[in-house]
Amino acid sequence: MADSRSLKNVATDAPAPSAALAAMCTPAPASHASTRLEARLLQPNDDVATALFDLAAGAAIRVANGPLVHELTLQEDIRVGHKFAVRALAAGLRIRKYGEFIGRMTCDVPAGAWVHVHNLATSSRHSTQHERAWYEQAQAPGAIRALGEPRCCVGESPVFDLDTNRLYWVDVRETPAIHMIELRSGAGQSWPMTEDVGSIALAGHNRLLVALRSGFAFFDCTTGALTPILDPEPAMPQTRLNDGKCDPLGRFWCGSMNPDSGIAEGSLYVLDADLRCRHVLPDWLTPNGMTWSLDGATMFVADTRRGFIHAFAFDPATGTLGERRVFADLGAFPGGPDGATIDCEGYLWSAQFEGGCLIRYAPDGSMERVIRLPVSKPASCAFGGAGYRQLFVSTATRGLSDQRLRAEPLAGSILVLDVGVAGVPPVAFAHSGVTR
Secondary structure, three states, X not given: OOOOOEEEEEEOOOOOOOHHHXXXXXXXXXXXXXXXXXXXXXXXXXXXXXXXXXXXXXXXXXXXXXXXXXXXXXXXXXXXXXXXXXXXXXOOOEEEEOOEEEEEEOXXXXXXXXXXXOOEEEOOHHHHHHHHHHHHOOEOOOOEEEOOOOOOOEEEEEEEEOOOOEEEEEEOOOOOEEEEEEOXXXXXXXXXXOOOEEEEEEOOOOEEEEEEOOEEEEEEOOOOOEEEEEOOOOOOOOOEEEEEEEOOOOOEEXXXXXXXXXXXXXXXXXXXXXXXXXXXXXXXXOEEEEEEOOOOXXXXXXXXXXXXXXXXXXXXXXXXXXXXEEEEEOOOOOOEEEEEEEEOOOOEEEEEEOOOEEEEEOOOOOEEEEEEOOOOOEEEEEEEXXXXXXXXXXXXXXXXXXXXXXXXXXXXXXXXXXXXXOEOXXXXXXXXXXXX
């Protein structure tokens, strides 16, 4: 899940063109070379900056985001008014400037390189009109309530356990934890984690399978004990496990990602019942939203920052993927597709992170319904409760300003909606008891 950022560059060895721009300057320490350039991050997570002066290849840039500063070197000359990448950008990545999507990369671009018309497919006038129409069709939700505390930084991976009437979910980072609430009594419990936790799945009585930054583990909800299983990426400390879910036969599918870059370092993995892990597919930016069609013949996976939901032919017996196709292209729309679930009619529900809504897709990929939410960052969704007739939506506060937090008092909560259709039970991890 990614927020949006923007910045401007100011040369320390040239006069500022206006008082407003001068106010954005952070003077370089005297020890810096005369070619040292400063940059001020104005919004979280923009991918490009605009040169205020002609900048030379090889120039060192300091990009500041409040007290945090990172450095890059320009790969080529950048003319005044032109854009350059402030981090490595992968082909297909949707690019933000001033917090808005301005297009999609057509090729890989390293940090410090020129981002221009030849490597950026920009949104057209038609896309803007399409986006407006998409928002106009959004419905306000009916009755909606929040489960209350805790307020998550990044709430993810809700899953309902019918046997105990409990809803579990996680807070991914900054305050990583596994949370639980018993729906009938309202009693809850939280288990803080010492590292990022991407997702969970039911794995037996009072036990969960957990996808942590350090790998897969079992979590005992009675004792609070974690039992490590394996790390699928021991040589990649920059990545962590992200969203995950069990397929119709109980294998756990999970994606990895680098949360701090625009490089497609993520992969798709599957943890089998014997605890063997298979590497299935590389080249993911932010893998999310794993879910399956009712007949098990199609697996859906979203790549949030690229703005796609992919559909794969799926063999439930072997747990293998076949042909891939684009199920939904959200490139022209605000936000990106995040966590997802399937209802009893075979329609896919997807949380549009930073888009402030839920989208219900027909089996052919067309939008059947868009439900506007009182939060901008819904992260995932799952059916639960009696008859699986309630839709639980996890949400996030990360990256929201104090002003936005005041405007979104339910951000970070679990939202509960009645959407007029029931879901299907989640599949638990089918651990065979045989270790690898």
